[in-house]
Amino acid sequence: MGQCMRPAVVSDEALLAGTDPAGFEEFYARHVDMLLGFFSRRTRNADMAADLTAETFAAALQSRRRYRPQSGAAVAWLYGIAKKKLADAQRRGYAERKACRRLGMERIELTDADIARIDALGDSTTASALLEVLGPEQRAAVRAHVVHERSYADIAAAEHVSEAVVRKRVSRGLATVRRRMGGR
Amino acid sequence: MSKDFVTTLRLQLREAAEREAQRSRARRALPEVRLRPLAVTVALALLLVALVFAGVRLDDHRQVPTTVAPQIVARVALVDQGGRISSGFGSMWVADQAAGRVLRVTPTGATSAAIRVPGTIADLDAAEGAVWVLTDSRLYRIDPASNRVVARIVPPVPASNGGGLFAGKGVMWVTVGRSLMRVQPRTDAVDRSVDLLGRGGEQPRSGAVDANAIYVLRGDGEMLTLDARTGARRGLVRPAVPGDPLIAHDGRVLLESGSGVAAIDGRSGRLLWRTSLGDARINGVAGDARALWVQGTPTGGGRDQLWRLDAKGDVRGALPLPDIGVTGMAPLAGRVWLMAPTGTVTEVR
Numbered sequence: 001m002g003q004c005m006r007p008a009v010v011s012d013e014a015l016l017a018g019t020d021p022a023g024f025e026e027f028y029a030r031h032v033d034m035l036l037g038f039f040s041r042r043t044r045n046a047d048m049a050a051d052l053t054a055e056t057f058a059a060a061l062q063s064r065r066r067y068r069p070q071s072g073a074a075v076a077w078l079y080g081i082a083k084k085k086l087a088d089a090q091r092r093g094y095a096e097r098k099a100c101r102r103l104g105m106e107r108i109e110l111t112d113a114d115i116a117r118i119d120a121l122g123d124s125t126t127a128s129a130l131l132e133v134l135g136p137e138q139r140a141a142v143r144a145h146v147v148h149e150r151s152y153a154d155i156a157a158a159e160h161v162s163e164a165v166v167r168k169r170v171s172r173g174l175a176t177v178r179r180r181m182g183g184r
Numbered sequence: 185m186s187k188d189f190v191t192t193l194r195l196q197l198r199e200a201a202e203r204e205a206q207r208s209r210a211r212r213a214l215p216e217v218r219l220r221p222l223a224v225t226v227a228l229a230l231l232l233v234a235l236v237f238a239g240v241r242l243d244d245h246r247q248v249p250t251t252v253a254p255q256i257v258a259r260v261a262l263v264d265q266g267g268r269i270s271s272g273f274g275s276m277w278v279a280d281q282a283a284g285r286v287l288r289v290t291p292t293g294a295t296s297a298a299i300r301v302p303g304t305i306a307d308l309d310a311a312e313g314a315v316w317v318l319t320d321s322r323l324y325r326i327d328p329a330s331n332r333v334v335a336r337i338v339p340p341v342p343a344s345n346g347g348g349l350f351a352g353k354g355v356m357w358v359t360v361g362r363s364l365m366r367v368q369p370r371t372d373a374v375d376r377s378v379d380l381l382g383r384g385g386e387q388p389r390s391g392a393v394d395a396n397a398i399y400v401l402r403g404d405g406e407m408l409t410l411d412a413r414t415g416a417r418r419g420l421v422r423p424a425v426p427g428d429p430l431i432a433h434d435g436r437v438l439l440e441s442g443s444g445v446a447a448i449d450g451r452s453g454r455l456l457w458r459t460s461l462g463d464a465r466i467n468g469v470a471g472d473a474r475a476l477w478v479q480g481t482p483t484g485g486g487r488d489q490l491w492r493l494d495a496k497g498d499v500r501g502a503l504p505l506p507d508i509g510v511t512g513m514a515p516l517a518g519r520v521w522l523m524a525p526t527g528t529v530t531e532v533r
Binding site for chain 1: 188189190192193194196197198200201202203204205208320321338339340341342344345346361387465467509525
């Protein structure tokens with residue numbers, strides 16, 4: 001007899017679209033670091049990044065029953081909320097806590113170690129951080145070709161698409177990443 | 185690395201999600217109450233009966249020793265981010281997600297080797313003469329004699345959104361979504377794929393494997409049994425109790441069932457035993473010939489628990505755990521290791 005954890009085959013979309021509290025917890029665990037880094041890079045303020053992360057996940061939890069997998073990737077939906085929360089915070093000068101309050105979630109005071117970690121996530125220029133702005137297909141193609149050094153033919157066979165499609169996804173994905181880094 | 189903020193927020197969200205789920209259930213129940221006064225009477229009567237039974241069950245549960253037998257013998261911060269673990273070849277094999285490598289750890293907690301594995305690790309398993317590591321794009325084979333990657337296999341369906349890895353009868357199985365792929369250790373190649381989609385197009389929910397069979401719970405609630413070597417279909421049954429398969433051994437399948445676990449006969453679906461663990465959500469299970477370990481979260485709040493069950497499903501002890509959540513569990517030398525999301529391993533005997 002071996003071990004068996006909760007099956008890892010569940011996609012982000014299934015986790016978010018379900019009603020199981022554990023599913024949302026797993027969705028949170030998968031994306032919390034990326035979201036903290038996203039907010040930290042844009043606000044350069046660990047406290048605000050933490051507040052925005054909490055507010056984004058709280059809002060996502062509240063409205064998860066409205067999410068439909070056929071309308072797009074779960075991570076894109078999450079970043080849609082994140083971008084709206086960020087825009088609101090930049091306009092107001094502080095992060096709203098409406099969704100957190102509605103769910104009875106208290107504000108979390110950050111320790112020095114928390115601040116250091118959030119700052120580090122914001123400073124990170126890892127491929128994952130740079131790829132977060134891409135759609136799922138482009139992100140998967142860029143990751144497979146650039147990070148994992150797989151050939152176009154190899155990726156095309158695995159994804160059941162033509163090589164030309166994979167090349168286009170990689171090319172457009174890299175162009176987006178370059179623009180995000182300030183290049184042309 | 186501090187995980188305080190991340191862990192605290194996780195706990196807050198967990199509690200909020202539980203409350204939302206309860207509200208949601210209440211909302212769904214409300215229209216029925218309004219429309220059917222008779223149904224309310226019947227429901228109240230049933231509730232009364234249920235409360236009587238619940239009282240009995242709670243009494244039973246109070247008899248369970250809650251802190252005696254299992255004890256924490258060691259805690260080691262091994263990695264920055266917890267992932268899967270698997271025991272084999274006298275060691276524990278630990279996914280080091282943040283650093284993109286697999287650690288080989290001795291039973292005393294010392295790291296004896298670190299093997300680089302690019303990509304996001306979805307699962308790992310020490311079986312069939314090797315350590316197998318499934319990432320989002322490849323399946324890596326590590327030779328435990330040399331601690332080196334000796335094969336890189338590209339599964340036809342990549343585990344971009346996660347996947348599972350199981351040892352069958354002389355073969356390895358990779359599950360990704362609806363696909364079950366067989367890997368031949370002799371050739372390091374994927375030589376068979378099985379589509380697990382249900383009759384009505386439902387995705388498979390979860391599965392477990394023992395030495396002879398693969399048990400897959402389909403979306404329609406029926407459990408499909410496949411031969412662990414060939415993948416050929418062996419049967420289709422409706423389990424006597426609903427629940428996701430957690431682990432299988434010697435023809436018996438352990439399910440997460442209601443507020444506890446249940447064992448069914450894999451061939452007939454017949455209930456063998458059922459054990460209440462209070463009101464808890466099961467996060468992980470590990471076992472060997474000596475004991476079955478179940479990690480869960482009390483849904484009413486409180487610390488995660490670890491229960492030790494015997495082969496008949498009787499609870500032989502319980503232990504409150506210091507960490508929230510578990511990403512990997514595996515038995516080693518009569519003890520069980522639990523990997524927390526924070527990367528700290530707790531060893532319990």
